[in-house]
Amino acid sequence: MAKHGGKNRYQLFDAEGYDHMAYRAALKTDLAAATSAGQLRIDYQPIADLDTGTILGAEALVRWHHPTRGILSPAEFVHLAEETGDIDAIGSWVLETATQQAATWRRNLPGCADLWIAVNLSPLQLRNPRSLAAIKDILSRPATQVANVILEITETALARNIEGGITALTELKALGARIAIDDFGTGFSSLSTLAALPADILKIDRSFLRAQEDKPLSTAMLEGILGLAHKLSLDVIAEGIEEPEQLHLLRDLGCTMGQGYHLSRPGPPQMMEALLLAQAPIPAAS
Numbered sequence: 563m564a565k566h567g568g569k570n571r572y573q574l575f576d577a578e579g580y581d582h583m584a585y586r587a588a589l590k591t592d593l594a595a596a597t598s599a600g601q602l603r604i605d606y607q608p609i610a611d612l613d614t615g616t617i618l619g620a621e622a623l624v625r626w627h628h629p630t631r632g633i634l635s636p637a638e639f640v641h642l643a644e645e646t647g648d649i650d651a652i653g654s655w656v657l658e659t660a661t662q663q664a665a666t667w668r669r670n671l672p673g674c675a676d677l678w679i680a681v682n683l684s685p686l687q688l689r690n691p692r693s694l695a696a697i698k699d700i701l702s703r704p705a706t707q708v709a710n711v712i713l714e715i716t717e718t719a720l721a722r723n724i725e726g727g728i729t730a731l732t733e734l735k736a737l738g739a740r741i742a743i744d745d746f747g748t749g750f751s752s753l754s755t756l757a758a759l760p761a762d763i764l765k766i767d768r769s770f771l772r773a774q775e776d777k778p779l780s781t782a783m784l785e786g787i788l789g790l791a792h793k794l795s796l797d798v799i800a801e802g803i804e805e806p807e808q809l810h811l812l813r814d815l816g817c818t819m820g821q822g823y824h825l826s827r828p829g830p831p832q833m834m835e836a837l838l839l840a841q842a843p844i845p846a847a848s
């Protein structure tokens with residue numbers, strides 16, 4: 563461990579900065595093989611009907627089981643993969659694996675014929691013609707059941723190349739997929755931009771729930787987003803429901819779909835499968 567304080571402080575800070583750069587560089591090198599070496603895994607988090615607790619679908623969340631550095635979260639490597647270009651292979655792998663997994667669940671589990679699968683996309687996948695073609699190919703497979711696929715893209719990511727993004731998403735929507743704007747409310751996109759997006763769903767960022775200390779304000783913000791979504795005929799999924807109180811508030815405000823630790827944490831396919839098989843409502847209706 564580096565020793566903090568004292569006259570060596572700046573030197574130590576530099577050493578840490580160097581370590582960090584070396585770490586990033588090493589990870590970037592390792593990324594090239596991660597997909598083909600089978601080091602990527604997907605955790606699934608249920609998306610539920612907030613009134614009944616019924617599981618409507620699952621969001622696919624990628625993890626990197628690194629051979630020496632343990633399990634890395636997407637926050638630790640997705641931006642690096644965007645820099646190296648590995649995001650195309652990773653993104654296609656996630657979409658293919660998650661849609662195949664959902665197809666298997668629909669086929670094998672009773673009562674799951676309409677299960678949705680939500681997959682996150684990087685804007686770079688939309689910008690790369692080969693990557694976009696790969697996405698279309700996967701969506702076009704009959705087993706994918708494209709009407710049950712949700713493609714999630716963040717407001718901030720879209721803003722970086724708004725016109726290209728709209729064109730590509732419009733093409734994907736034309737194939738039958740639904741488009742969700744992820745982390746909605748954090749990207750300050752203008753209302754006119756929102757109206758121009760080929761969106762079907764707004765995913766309300768969890769920061770709007772976390773801010774519950776200032777109840778009147780955050781309630782007003784949630785009401786505003788729900789009202790806006792209603793006016794634009796968009797569905798809403800609330801993210802990051804951690805407490806029963808947040809669930810109750812959302813229900814009172816008329817938000818009907820959501821996900822979060824209070825309902826279920828993300829977990830490996832076996833966890834999702836057990837929840838689907840149990841067919842028991844996850845915490846709701848209480």
Ligand code: C2E
Pocket residue numbers: 607622623624635636637640653656682683684714744745768801802803804821822823824828
């Ligand atoms: P996201 O799409 O907004 O996904 C939700 C994140 O919030 C996930 O983090 C999830 O584990 C976490 N979460 C869920 N419920 C709760 C809760 O109640 N409380 C809190 N505090 N967190 C909750 P995760 O898995 O670390 O993913 C982070 C982000 O990485 C995702 O945010 C998404 O933007 C990105 N990501 C994940 N998988 C992929 C992927 O396959 N491709 C790309 N391009 N990005 C991905």
Ligand code: MG
Pocket residue numbers: 621682714744
């Ligand atoms: Mg997401």
Ligand code: MG
Pocket residue numbers: 744745746765767801
């Ligand atoms: Mg989100």
Ligand code: MG
Pocket residue numbers: 745
């Ligand atoms: Mg997020």
